[in-house]
Amino acid sequence: xxxxxxxxxxxxxxxxxxxxxxxxxxxxxxxxxxxxxxxxxxxxxxxxxxxxxxxxxxxxxxxxxxxxxxxxxxxxxxxxxxxxxxxxxxxxxxxxxxxxxxxxxxxxxxxxxxxxxxxxxxxxxxxxxxxxxxxxxxxxxxxxxxxxxxxxxxxxxxxxxxxxxxxxxxxxxxxxxxxxxxxxxxxxxxxxxxxxxxxxxxxxxxxxxxxxxxxxxxxxxxxxxxxxxxxxxxxxxxxxxxxxxxxxxxxxxxxxxxxxxxxxxxxxxxxxxxxxxxxxxxxxxxxxxxxxxxxxxxxxxxxxxxxxxxxxxxxxxxxxxxxxxxxxxxxxxxxxxxxxxxxxxxxxxxxxxxxxxxxxxxxxxxxxxxxxxxxxxxxxxxxxxxxxx
Numbered sequence: 001x002x003x004x005x006x007x008x009x010x011x012x013x014x015x016x017x018x019x020x021x022x023x024x025x026x027x028x029x030x031x032x033x034x035x036x037x038x039x040x041x042x043x044x045x046x047x048x049x050x051x052x053x054x055x056x057x058x059x060x061x062x063x064x065x066x067x068x069x070x071x072x073x074x075x076x077x078x079x080x081x082x083x084x085x086x087x088x089x090x091x092x093x094x095x096x097x098x099x100x101x102x103x104x105x106x107x108x109x110x111x112x113x114x115x116x117x118x119x120x121x122x123x124x125x126x127x128x129x130x131x132x133x134x135x136x137x138x139x140x141x142x143x144x145x146x147x148x149x150x151x152x153x154x155x156x157x158x159x160x161x162x163x164x165x166x167x168x169x170x171x172x173x174x175x176x177x178x179x180x181x182x183x184x185x186x187x188x189x190x191x192x193x194x195x196x197x198x199x200x201x202x203x204x205x206x207x208x209x210x211x212x213x214x215x216x217x218x219x220x221x222x223x224x225x226x227x228x229x230x231x232x233x234x235x236x237x238x239x240x241x242x243x244x245x246x247x248x249x250x251x252x253x254x255x256x257x258x259x260x261x262x263x264x265x266x267x268x269x270x271x272x273x274x275x276x277x278x279x280x281x282x283x284x285x286x287x288x289x290x291x292x293x294x295x296x297x298x299x300x301x302x303x304x305x306x307x308x309x310x311x312x313x314x315x316x317x318x319x320x321x322x323x324x325x326x327x328x329x330x331x332x333x334x335x336x337x338x339x340x341x342x343x344x345x346x347x348x349x350x351x352x353x354x355x356x357x358x359x360x361x362x363x364x365x366x367x368x369x370x371x372x373x374x375x376x377x378x379x380x381x382x383x384x385x386x387x388x389x
Contacts, residue, residue, distance in 0.1 A: 001210065001216070001261070001262030002262045002263070004262055006257060006258075006261055007169050008149060008150070008169075008256050008257060008258075009172045009174075010148065010149045010172045010173050010175065010256075011026075011175045012148075012149065012175075012178060013026075013176070013177045014178045014179075014248075015178075016179060016180065016181055016241075018177050018178065019052065019139055019179055023052065023055050024056075024058070026137060026174070026175045027056065027059065027061065027137065029174075030092035030135050032061060032062050033061070033063075033088055033092075034090065034094050035064045035065075035084065035088065035093045036052070036064065036065050036066065037067075037069060037081065037095045037101055037105050037108075038065075038066075038069065038095070038101060039097045039098075040068065041067070042185070043097065046182075046185040048096060048139070052094075056094075064084065064090060066081050066084055066085075066093075066108075069100055069101045070100065071100050071281075071283065072156045072163065072277050072278075073101075073103055073104035073107070073154075073155060074156050074158050075107075075155050075156065075157045078107040078108050078111050078118070078155060079118075081093075081104065081111070081112070082111035082112040082118075085108060085112040085134055086112055090112075091134075091135070092134075092136070092137055093105045093108060093134055094136075094137050094139070095136065095139070096138075096141060097139075097140075098140070098141060098142030098145065099146070099147040099154075099197075102136075102140075102148055102173070103147050103152070103154050103165070104153070104155070105136045105138065105173075106133075106152075106168075106173075109134040109136050110122055110127075110133050110171065112133075112134045113133055119157055122168070123157070123164055127166070133170055136171070136173045136174065137173055137174055138175075138176045139177045139182070140176060140177070140178045140179075140182070140248065141182045142186050142194050143191075143198070144193070144194025144197045144198060145194070145255065146201060146251040146255025148173055148176040148251075148252065149172070149173070149176060149256035150172060150255050150256060150257060151168040151171035152165050152166065152167035152171075152255070153165060153168075153171060154274070156278050157278075158278075161279055161365065162275075162365070163275060165274075180245040180248050181244075183244050188235065189286075191234055191235075191238070192231065192285070192342040193289075195227060195247055195285070196285045196286070196289045196342070197251075198227050199227045200269070200270065200288045200292060201251075201254035202220050202223050202227070202254050202259065204265055204266050204267055204270060205220060205260050206224070206310070207296075207306055207307070207373065208263050208264040208266045208371045209263070209264050209373075211303075211305060214262055214263075215262070216259045216260070216263050217263075219258070219259050221309075221310075221314055223250055224314045226246055227247065227250045228314070228338060229243075229246075230243040230244075230246040230250065231338070231342055232342070234247060235342050264370070266373070267369045268295070268372045268376055269288065269291050271366055272366050272381055275362050275365045275366045276385075278365070279357065279362050280352075280357055283351070286344050286351055287351060289344040289346075290344075290347060290351050290388050292335065293332055293336045295384055296335070298374065298384060299373045300325075300332065301325070302373035305324070307332070308324050308327045310328075311327045311330050311332075312327065312331075314331070315335075317334065347388055347389060348385070348388045349389065359386060360382055364378050364382075366381050
């Protein structure tokens, strides 16, 4: 394994009823004013908003609301939140939602305490902290990004048409409350999209060097099998608590930095989806589902042993009578089968990306990631996009 330093400061409260039991005692450390951040209103329809607001008010908190955080949160929204946090002197940002809400909250935590250009100094390039970000706490309602246990915030700059993320340990949420029951009402497509995002997070670490025997790869295989099993369980029964709870913890384990330790990680496919999302606003997990099988077929020969291992150990494919290439391709085909089974799109058309989308411009805007088995060029990225049409 490669050398590493590990840090994760988020305290997790997991399980049925954890919000009622622990929210008040966690928010008492951060003053009287809480900025309550959430998305498009689903938390109001399913009763989570009322429950959280009741707990905060019963505890005497002054609650300032920051609603309307959309998927692929924008830098403009981040600046809006930063202005609100400063104006009301919020002591804590409490995000209630999925990865987009959490990412936006973490970005706001930087911008609210920084006098310069936060985009230029913290997203365009790695930033240096000489201040403490505004504390963030999260209540997770969608399993997917794993953003609740890291400092990463993925933000879209609409003016520049750039979507990018940075992981700053100082931005780790102070606490995360994970009640699997809160995910029961998530629509099937969003559940599937979030679940595939989890699988993608794990695959991008697994399909990277080093390939020698290591703890991270063994853990990744176990997690991928659990994600696949749990996704099928949730699709079959939306209120299957075991499947929901496993999927929620899979998301944390995929992104709390543990399986990344000692690995290079290949973020190329994710960076391609980032720019696809920046130009088209497509669903993140669904975009990954379209790109991954095609991308994998472009790189599997350079990582043949690992792709064969993926087919055998994760999908249970019998390699007898097959060449290594045939076995590897069977694993990629099994991945495609899961995507279809859980109702995610198989191509850009099904994703809602029209024929008029400038795929060349999107490809040219993609950053080249260093961790791939096969170093991509923008010409090959353009080929991949065209193959996904």
